[in-house]
Amino acid sequence: MALLDLLGFAIGALRGHRLRTALSVAGVAIGIASVLTLTALGEGARRYIVDEFAALGSNLVIILPGKVETTGGVPFGGVTHDLTLEDHSALARLGRLRRTAPIVVATETLRFQDLGRSVPVLGTTAEYLEIRRLNLASGSFLPPGDPDRAGTEIVLGTRAAQELFRGENPLGQMVRVGPARFHVVGVLAPRGPSVLGFDLDEAAFVPVKTAMRLFNRTSLFRIVAEVRIFADMDQAKSEALALLKERHRAEDVTVYTQDAMVSSFSAILGALTLTLAGIASVSLVVAGVGIMNVMLVSVTERRAEIGLLKALGAADPQILLAFLAEATILAALGGLLGLAVGASGVRLLGLIYPDFPAAIPPWAVGASLTLSFLVGVGFGVWPARRATRLDPVAALARR
Amino acid sequence: MIDLQGVWRTYPMGEGVVHALRDVSLSIAAGEHVALIGPSGSGKSTLLHILGCLDRPTQGRYCFEGREVGSLPDGERSLLRRNRIGFVFQFFHLLPRLTAQGNVELPMLFGGIARDERRERATRALASVGLLPRADHRPDQLSGGERQRAAIARAVVMNPAVLLADEPTGNLDRASAQEVMGVLEAMNRQGLTLVVVTHDPVLAGHAQRVVHLTDGALSGPPEVLASTVEA
Ligand SMILES: Nc1ncnc2c1ncn2[C@@H]1O[C@H](COP(=O)(O)OP(=O)(O)O)[C@@H](O)[C@H]1O
Ligand SMILES: [Mg+2]
Numbered sequence: 001m002a003l004l005d006l007l008g009f010a011i012g013a014l015r016g017h018r019l020r021t022a023l024s025v026a027g028v029a030i031g032i033a034s035v036l037t038l039t040a041l042g043e044g045a046r047r048y049i050v051d052e053f054a055a056l057g058s059n060l061v062i063i064l065p066g067k068v069e070t071t072g073g074v075p076f077g078g079v080t081h082d083l084t085l086e087d088h089s090a091l092a093r094l095g096r097l098r099r100t101a102p103i104v105v106a107t108e109t110l111r112f113q114d115l116g117r118s119v120p121v122l123g124t125t126a127e128y129l130e131i132r133r134l135n136l137a138s139g140s141f142l143p144p145g146d147p148d149r150a151g152t153e154i155v156l157g158t159r160a161a162q163e164l165f166r167g168e169n170p171l172g173q174m175v176r177v178g179p180a181r182f183h184v185v186g187v188l189a190p191r192g193p194s195v196l197g198f199d200l201d202e203a204a205f206v207p208v209k210t211a212m213r214l215f216n217r218t219s220l221f222r223i224v225a226e227v228r229i230f231a232d233m234d235q236a237k238s239e240a241l242a243l244l245k246e247r248h249r250a251e252d253v254t255v256y257t258q259d260a261m262v263s264s265f266s267a268i269l270g271a272l273t274l275t276l277a278g279i280a281s282v283s284l285v286v287a288g289v290g291i292m293n294v295m296l297v298s299v300t301e302r303r304a305e306i307g308l309l310k311a312l313g314a315a316d317p318q319i320l321l322a323f324l325a326e327a328t329i330l331a332a333l334g335g336l337l338g339l340a341v342g343a344s345g346v347r348l349l350g351l352i353y354p355d356f357p358a359a360i361p362p363w364a365v366g367a368s369l370t371l372s373f374l375v376g377v378g379f380g381v382w383p384a385r386r387a388t389r390l391d392p393v394a395a396l397a398r399r
Numbered sequence: 400m401i402d403l404q405g406v407w408r409t410y411p412m413g414e415g416v417v418h419a420l421r422d423v424s425l426s427i428a429a430g431e432h433v434a435l436i437g438p439s440g441s442g443k444s445t446l447l448h449i450l451g452c453l454d455r456p457t458q459g460r461y462c463f464e465g466r467e468v469g470s471l472p473d474g475e476r477s478l479l480r481r482n483r484i485g486f487v488f489q490f491f492h493l494l495p496r497l498t499a500q501g502n503v504e505l506p507m508l509f510g511g512i513a514r515d516e517r518r519e520r521a522t523r524a525l526a527s528v529g530l531l532p533r534a535d536h537r538p539d540q541l542s543g544g545e546r547q548r549a550a551i552a553r554a555v556v557m558n559p560a561v562l563l564a565d566e567p568t569g570n571l572d573r574a575s576a577q578e579v580m581g582v583l584e585a586m587n588r589q590g591l592t593l594v595v596v597t598h599d600p601v602l603a604g605h606a607q608r609v610v611h612l613t614d615g616a617l618s619g620p621p622e623v624l625a626s627t628v629e630a
Contacts, residue, residue: 313481
C-alpha cells in the first residue's frame with residue numbers, strides 16, 4: 001500500500017468525522033500553543049534578565065583602591081596607594097580588557113541661569129557610555145581621546161536635564177558647576193534606577209581630568225572595565241591585579257567581577273526553564289491523551305469498518321498504519337494550528353507589553369512540532385493495536 | 400477447491416461450550432453454485448466465515464485450493480482474503496464516507512494497486528453489476544439493491560476464486576433481491592465459485608446444490624450427505 005494511498009485513506013476517515021477531528025486537533029493545538037507561549041515567556045524572562053545584566057555590564061570588572069581583606073584586618077603599616085590616571089592608562093593597555101573608564105565622583109550643584117540643582121557629577125571618559133551600555137537621547141557623549149585632556153563638555157542624565165532646563169533644549173547651553181563653566185553636548189536616554197550604584201538619570205558627566213581639578217582630587221574613585229571575552233573574566237581579573245601590584249609594589253586594590261552573580265542567576269534561570277518545560281509537557285500529555293481518546297472512540301465506533309477491511313484482505317500492519325496515520329495527521333494538524341495560535345498569542349503579548357522581550361525561540365518551534373508528531377504516534381499506537389486485534393467476525397456482527 | 404474435513408467450531412459459553420459447527424465435512428468444486436440453508440442459529444454464518452478465512456475451525460481440516468489454510472498465519476490468510484476470496488454481507492458494509500467507486504476501490508487500495516488501474520478496474524466492476532451511472536454516489540444515496548450490487552462489485556474486483564455471500568438478499572425487497580441474485584448467478588456462469596447463505600427456498604432453488612445445516616451439522620438430502628462422505 002503506497003504511502004500516499006495510506007494518507008488519502010486516513011484523511012478520508014478524518015473528514016468523515018469532522019467534529020471529532022476538529023476537537024482533537026484543537027486539543028493538540030492548545031497543547032502546542034501553550035508550550036510555545038510558555039517557552040516564549042520563559043525565554044522572554046531569560047532575555048529580560050540577561051539584558052538587565054548586559055545593561056549593568058555582565059562583562060564588567062570594577063577596580064577599587066584599597067584591599068578588602070577577607071581574613072585579618074588592615075595590613076600592618078601598609079601604605080594604601082591611590083588609583084591614578086596612570087594606573088588607568090596601564091590597565092587600558094591590557095589585551096583582555098576591551099574598554100576601561102576612570103571615574104571620580106562628587107555631589108555638586110549644577111546651575112543654569114538662576115536654577116540650581118544638586119546632582120552627582122561623574123568625571124569619566126568616552127568609554128563609560130559603552131561600558132555602562134548607556135543610550136543618548138540627543139547630542140553626543142564626552143568626546144573620545146586622551147583622558148588627560150581637560151575639556152568643558154557636560155552630558156546630562158535625563159532627569160537632571162529635565163529639571164534644570166524645563167523643556168528648553170539643553171544642547172549647546174552653558175551650565176556652571178561651582179566656578180567652572182561647561183557646555184552641554186548631550187542628554188542621556190532614560191535609564192531607570194539601577195540595581196547597583198546610584199541613579200544615572202540624575203547624574204551629570206564631565207571629562208575626568210576636569211573633574212579631578214574641580215573636585216581637587218589626585219586619585220580616582222574607581223576604574224570600570226569591560227573584558228573582551230566573558231570566559232576570560234578570571235584571567236583578566238588576575239592580570240589587572242598583577243599589573244597594579246607591580247605598579248604599586250603592594251597588593252592594595254580590589255577587583256570585583258559580576259560573574260558570581262551571573263552564575264547564581266543562571267541557576268535560577270535553569271530552574272525556571274525546567275519548570276516551564278514541566279508545565280508545558282503536562283499540556284502535551286493532556287493533548288496526547290486527547291488524541292488517544294479520540295482514536296479509541298474511533299476504533300470502537302468503526303469496528304464494522306475494521307472488520308470489513310480485514311474481510312477485504314487488509315493485513316494487520318496495514319490497519320495499524322492506517323490508524324497511526326490518522327493519529328499522526330491529527331497531531332500534525334494540531335501542531336501546525338498550535339504553532340499559528342501560539343505565534344499570534346506571543347505577538348499579541350508583544351503588542352500589549354512592548355518592553356517584555358517575549359519571543360518563541362526557533363528550537364521551540366522545531367521541538368513542539370516534533371513533539372506533536374511523537375504524541376500522535378505514541379498515543380496512537382495503543383488504539384491502533386486494539387484495532388488490529390479486533391476479531392473480524394465479531395466486528396462485522398451487526399451491533 | 401474447498402474441502403472441509405470434520406470441522407468443529409465451538410464457543411466457550413459459561414461453564415460449557417456451544418457447538419456452532421459439529422463435524423462438518425464438505426467439498427465444493429470450482430465453478431459450483433452452492434446454497435447454504437438452515438434455520439437461524441444453525442451455523443451458516445460460522446461456516447461461511449471459516450470458508451472465508453475470517454475464522455478458524457476449532458478442530459478439523461480446511462483445504463482451500465489444495466492447501467491447508469486453517470492453521471496458516473494471519474498474514475497469509477489476509478493475502479488469501481485479498482486475492483482469492485470475495486465477501487458479500489447481509490448489511491452491505493459499505494463505508495458511508497466513500498462513493499460507490501471508492502468502496503469498490505478499497506480492496507485494491509490495500510492490495511497496493513496503482514491509482515489509475517484502481518479506477519479502471521473499479522469502473523469495470525461497477526459496469527458488470529450495472530451500477531456505472533451511480534459510481535459517484537455515496538451509500539446513503541443508493542437503494543438497498545444498489546448498495547448490495549456495489550458490495551458485489553467490491554467483492555469481485557480482485558478477481559477472487561470464490562464469492563461467499565451471507566444472506567445477500569436478506570435485507571432487500573423481492574425485486575432487488577432478484578436483481579442481486581441475477582448478478583451473482585451471471586458471475587457464477589462466468590466461472591466464479593459461489594456459496595450463498597439464504598433462508599429463501601426459492602433462491603436456494605437456483606443453486607446447483609443445496610446444503611442444509613441444522614444445529615451446526617449437515618443434514619441435507621441423503622444424496623448430498625453421501626457425496627460429501629465419499630469425498
Ligand atoms: N461469538 C460467539 N460466541 C458464542 N456463540 C456464538 C458466537 N457466534 C455464534 N455463536 C453461536 O453459534 C451458533 C451459530 O451461529 P451463526 O453461525 O451465526 O448462525 P446462523 O448464521 O445460521 O444464524 C449460534 O447458536 C450462535 O449463538
Ligand atoms: Mg447468520
